[in-house]
Amino acid sequence: xxxxNNRNLKPxxxxxxxxxxxxxxxxxxxxxxxxxxxxxxxKEAIEAFLQKHFQELSPEELKTVVARLERECQEKQGxxxxxxxxxxxxxxxxxxxxxxxxxIGCRRCVYGCVKENNLSRNHQIQWIRVLEQExxxxxxxxxxxxxxxxxxVPREGYFYIPVSCQHCRRPPCVKVxxxxxxxxxxxxxxxxxxNWCIGCRCCMSACPYGARHFNWGTPSVPSKHLNPRMHYFGxxxxxxxxxxxxxxxxxxxxxxxxxxxxxxxxxxxxxxGNLLDRKSEIRQIMERKRVFVLKAELNTQPTFYYFYSL
Amino acid sequence: xxxxxxxxxxxxGFYALRYMFxxxxxxxxxxxxxxxxxxWGGLAYREQLTQGLVATNMRDQVSWAFYVGNFTFLxxxxxxxxxxxxxxxxxxxxxxxxxxxxGEILAISALVMCMLFVLADLGQPEMVWHMIPSVGKLNFxxxxxxxxxxxxxxxxxxxxxxxxxxxxxxxxxxxxxxYFVVPLILLSIPxxxxxxxxxxxxxxxxAARPFWNASILAPRFLASAMCSGPAILLILFQILRHTxxxxxxxxxxxxxxxxxxxxxxxxxxxxxxxxxxxxxSSSEHVVHFNYLFVGLGHHRSLVPYGWGAVIxxxxxxxxxxxxxxxRHPVTLNLGCLLIYIGVYIEKGMGxxxxxLTPDALGEIYEYVPTMTEVRIGVACFSIGFLVYTFLTKLxxxxxxxDFNRNMVAAGDRRGRxxxxxxxxx
Numbered sequence: 001x002x003x004x005n006n007r008n009l010k011p012x013x014x015x016x017x018x019x020x021x022x023x024x025x026x027x028x029x030x031x032x033x034x035x036x037x038x039x040x041x042x043k044e045a046i047e048a049f050l051q052k053h054f055q056e057l058s059p060e061e062l063k064t065v066v067a068r069l070e071r072e073c074q075e076k077q078g079x080x081x082x083x084x085x086x087x088x089x090x091x092x093x094x095x096x097x098x099x100x101x102x103x104i105g106c107r108r109c110v111y112g113c114v115k116e117n118n119l120s121r122n123h124q125i126q127w128i129r130v131l132e133q134e135x136x137x138x139x140x141x142x143x144x145x146x147x148x149x150x151x152x153v154p155r156e157g158y159f160y161i162p163v164s165c166q167h168c169r170r171p172p173c174v175k176v177x178x179x180x181x182x183x184x185x186x187x188x189x190x191x192x193x194x195n196w197c198i199g200c201r202c203c204m205s206a207c208p209y210g211a212r213h214f215n216w217g218t219p220s221v222p223s224k225h226l227n228p229r230m231h232y233f234g235x236x237x238x239x240x241x242x243x244x245x246x247x248x249x250x251x252x253x254x255x256x257x258x259x260x261x262x263x264x265x266x267x268x269x270x271x272x273g274n275l276l277d278r279k280s281e282i283r284q285i286m287e288r289k290r291v292f293v294l295k296a297e298l299n300t301q302p303t304f305y306y307f308y309s310l
Numbered sequence: 311x312x313x314x315x316x317x318x319x320x321x322x323g324f325y326a327l328r329y330m331f332x333x334x335x336x337x338x339x340x341x342x343x344x345x346x347x348x349x350w351g352g353l354a355y356r357e358q359l360t361q362g363l364v365a366t367n368m369r370d371q372v373s374w375a376f377y378v379g380n381f382t383f384l385x386x387x388x389x390x391x392x393x394x395x396x397x398x399x400x401x402x403x404x405x406x407x408x409x410x411x412x413g414e415i416l417a418i419s420a421l422v423m424c425m426l427f428v429l430a431d432l433g434q435p436e437m438v439w440h441m442i443p444s445v446g447k448l449n450f451x452x453x454x455x456x457x458x459x460x461x462x463x464x465x466x467x468x469x470x471x472x473x474x475x476x477x478x479x480x481x482x483x484x485x486x487x488x489y490f491v492v493p494l495i496l497l498s499i500p501x502x503x504x505x506x507x508x509x510x511x512x513x514x515x516x517a518a519r520p521f522w523n524a525s526i527l528a529p530r531f532l533a534s535a536m537c538s539g540p541a542i543l544l545i546l547f548q549i550l551r552h553t554x555x556x557x558x559x560x561x562x563x564x565x566x567x568x569x570x571x572x573x574x575x576x577x578x579x580x581x582x583x584x585x586x587x588x589x590x591s592s593s594e595h596v597v598h599f600n601y602l603f604v605g606l607g608h609h610r611s612l613v614p615y616g617w618g619a620v621i622x623x624x625x626x627x628x629x630x631x632x633x634x635x636x637r638h639p640v641t642l643n644l645g646c647l648l649i650y651i652g653v654y655i656e657k658g659m660g661x662x663x664x665x666l667t668p669d670a671l672g673e674i675y676e677y678v679p680t681m682t683e684v685r686i687g688v689a690c691f692s693i694g695f696l697v698y699t700f701l702t703k704l705x706x707x708x709x710x711x712d713f714n715r716n717m718v719a720a721g722d723r724r725g726r727x728x729x730x731x732x733x734x735x
Contacts (some may be wrong), residue, residue: 049436053447123364129671142594142672163671172518178455179440195536196447198440199363199433202455204373210670214373214433217364240362241433298517304612 031102031289044068053180054193054232065195073237075231077221081228083236086254094248095188095282095303096259097271097291098162100139104267105130105153105160112264113164116249117235118227120219127246127278128164128261129210135159139306141294151303165190165246166294166302167210173203173212182243186193188275188303189248191233204243208295212245248272275303322478325718329707330700333588340699344692351689354682355430363433365682371675372666376683377431379658380690381424382509383538386531388420388465390539391505392499393569399495405562409547411476411709414469415701416543417502420464423694430686454512461508465501468494473701480708482715506531513665521665524587530580531657536573537626538653540566541646546702548643556706564637570649571630575703578623581656601674602664609674612663615655622652 037200051065073081110128115167119125129163131144134155144161155161171190174182181196182203204212218240231251237245249259253272262270273280285291291305333341358365368375394413397403429435440446441459450456472494479486511532513522544566547558588599599717600606602616629645631634636642668674679687 053440056447057524115360131671139595141670142597144667144672146671146673172516175449175452176454176512178449178453178459180449181440196437196440197434198437200428200455201373201433202453202512204370205513205666206516206518208670210370215362216366216369217362217365240433243433299349 007043012226044072048195051195053196066236069232069236071302075224076237077226079223079226081226081236083230083232084251085232086187088185088254089296090186091276092187093275093303094167094253095273095275095305096167096248096262097282097285097305097307099269099309100159100161100269100306101308102269103130103160103162104269105132105148105155105158106266108264109162109261109270111240112260113246113249116227116252116260117224117247118230120215120217120221120238120239122220123215123217125213125219125244127211127213127244128162130160130162132158132160139294148255161306162261163209163211163294164304165248166209166300166304167246167248168300168302170299170301172206172298172300176202176206178202185233187254189233189250189253190245191247191250192243192245193233194236194238194242194244199241199243201243208298210299212243214243215240247250254266281307318482322481322715325713326477326481326704330703330715333703337703340592341696342571344696344699347692348689348696349394351685351687351692354685355689356688358430358682365680367677367680367683369675369677370650371669372663372677374431374662374666376659376679376687377427378680379660379662380687381427381431382661382724383654383658384420384424384427384694385462385505385509386535386653387539387542388417388424389502389532389535390543391417391469392502393536393540393566393573395495395499395502397565397569399492400499403565405559406565409562411473411705412546412550413539414473414498414545415698415705416546417469418466418473418540418701419694419698421462421469421541422697423690424462425466426690426693427687429443430690454508454515457508458505458512461501461505465498465505466503468498472498473705477705477708481713485508503532506535513661518670519665520595522661524584526580526584530577530584534653534657535571537570537649538625538657539578540570541649541653544646545643546698548639550702550706554584554706555710562636563642564633567630567636567642567645568633571627571636574623574627574630574649578627581620597668598664601667602660605672606668609676610666611676611678612660615660616664619655619660621650622648623656626652 047064047068052061054062057065059065062085066085070081070083073079073083082194107130110126111128113128114121114126117127119127129146131141131146132148132155133139133144137143140159148155148158154218167184167188167190169184169188171184174184174190178200179196179198181198182190184190199214201214204214215238219238221237227235229251231247231254234247249257249261253259258272259270262272271281272286273282275282277283285307286305289307289309291307293300293302293305331341354365366375366377391413394406394410398407398410429438432438441448441456443450448456450457450460472491475491476486488730507528510528512521514525514527515523517523544563547563549559585599588596597606601609602612605611605613626645626648629641629648636645665675667677704713
């Protein structure tokens with residue numbers, strides 16, 4: 001609930017904020033803190049406000065933080081949830097493949113992702129965008145239509161490219177973040193610490209794939225649709241005003257399961273696996289098919305590969 | 311030499327504050343007007359805090375817009391103080407040296423507005439403490455926004471120290487220590503260039519956005535800043551000349567206008583070079599230029615602004631390059647207004663919106679600011695004007711000798727705390 005409490009308190013702080021020169025950061029922080037305290041606000045709200053960067057939390061502190069986040073979610077949604085902080089396994093670099101010959105543009109991956117990752121239903125957020133392209137023009141993002149709505153897919157003369165986070169090895173979004181709220185995990189997953197993000201949206205401008213999404217309003221997921229198996233970097237509830245993105249379903253893949261989009265695909269167009277394992281499906285595809293990445297000229301070196309099987 | 315003691319400085323601050331709130335009816339009316347606007351916008355900010363940034367028309371496709379555009383424009387205004395500093399302190403040109411402090415005050419006010427616009431744009435404004443080095447986790451030197459935080463704050467502090475120190479010395483009726491203040495003033499020249507360069511680099515470094523990813527961007531930022539900031543100063547100088555006994559020589563105004571003409575020439579030339587490269591080679595990246603100047607299909611809402619900015623800048627260049635028109639008060643002010651409009655569009659939303667439209671996956675989302683955004687913008691500007699009014703009132707009074715320690719002491723003895731202001735301001 002600390003999130004909600006914060007919101008309720010904000011107007012009180014608002015009066016003083018417009019006149020504040022930035023050198024008074026500390027004062028403002030102290031002021032906000034004082035406001036929190038004075039309005040009889042919970043200890044939890046103050047804890048949330050002062051929460052450290054994920055990588056600086058000690059194991060005990062992390063436990064307290066996770067317990068608080070679980071409690072908040074339970075109070076708000078009335079559902080018992082568990083938030084994992086499982087770290088990357090050694091010797092793993094996740095990679096994904098997408099077979100453009102098979103994809104029929106049905107968007108089942110989009111809906112599977114929404115469900116699995118607790119994406120906001122009101123103020124809709126979708127981590128996957130499926131683009132419809134004319135076959136005659138080939139892959140040309142400038143000429144793509146994400147809002148196609150025919151009676152039946154695939155449409156004659158068109159093919160489809162689902163695009164989500166490409167989990168780049170050289171992610172431009174990471175270097176532009178002014179507060180290190182987003183980084184590349186050892187297994188290649190680009191994650192966001194939702195409690196550290198300040199919502200400046202530099203990463204959204206820097207991303208060449210439109211993969212980052214902002215919580216413009218308060219995200220909402222009906223309790224009955226809430227997926228209670230969560231990960232700190234993944235599908236746990238996000239505060240308003242922060243950036244989120246595809247995490248390769250970190251709460252699943254770190255447990256050895258497939259991402260939801262891969263399971264949802266009815267034609268088997270989506271592949272997933274460990275790029276460091278020669279026998280993995282994704283490596284087999286790279287061996288037998290010719291793969292390409294989106295916007296290769298930007299040298300972002302995605303771990304998300306597109307290929308044609310036919 | 312007298313040392314600046316903390317106690318004395320505090321006393322000065324107290325009397326200065328009292329003086330800032332003393333004036334004729336016109337002055338109070340002006341203050342009330344600004345406060346009313348700030349409140350009107352402040353209420354909109356309260357709305358934005360309760361709803362989130364959904365109160366704006368920014369969305370995932372166009373994720374930066376009105377606030378960031380205004381921020382960018384105002385960084386230019388702040389950087390432009392050096393157009394007074396260089397002739398005044400490097401070339402020791404008297405007529406401008408007398409008014410150089412006004413440029414520094416403008417820089418302070420513009421930076422206050424910059425910071426307010428950034429704060430208004432944040433999704434989690436209470437988390438700004440994450441940016442404080444060592445307390446938070448500033449991503450320096452990788453993130454250009456982190457650089458911007460550093461240089462903007464340095465430039466702000468530097469100007470604040472210079473202005474307060476100079477005013478304090480004059481108030482104490484003693485000469486300033488030039489070994490202390492002149493190096494600071496000279497340091498403000500590279501810093502002014504750096505704030506604008508770093509701000510340009512924030513955009514420039516994004517390979518995902520071809521419209522910004524052009525090496526000509528930073529030079530263009532500087533050239534246009536050398537026009538927009540002085541345009542505001544020229545108008546302010548004339549207001550000061552009319553309302554106070556503060557003397558500003560015509561020569562100073564004309565020299566500034568002349569420098570602006572050269573800066574505008576460079577800006578237009580660089581823009582022309584950019585347009586040629588984009589349009590002649592006509593790669594797929596030209597789509598952003600087309601969105602600004604031709605429109606994409608029925609998406610044409612930016613076209614009048616794109617051309618409006620170019621036409622304003624061209625006209626202003628004409629007016630300022632011809633000596634007769636830059637010396638005539640009517641054409642001089644018209645030129646200033648045209649430059650202001652031209653650069654406000656070009657370095658504001660005319661830079662941000664086409665950079666993000668079409669978005670990275672080719673989608674076109676036509677952005678128009680909401681009333682909430684406009685009101686918050688008005689609040690930021692009126693707070694900046696308040697800061698400028700206060701500082702200028704103080705600076706004028708101190709420079710003219712209407713406000714100094716003897717008068718304050720005399721006033722105190724007579725039981726009249728504040729000397730009568732000689733200016734309605």
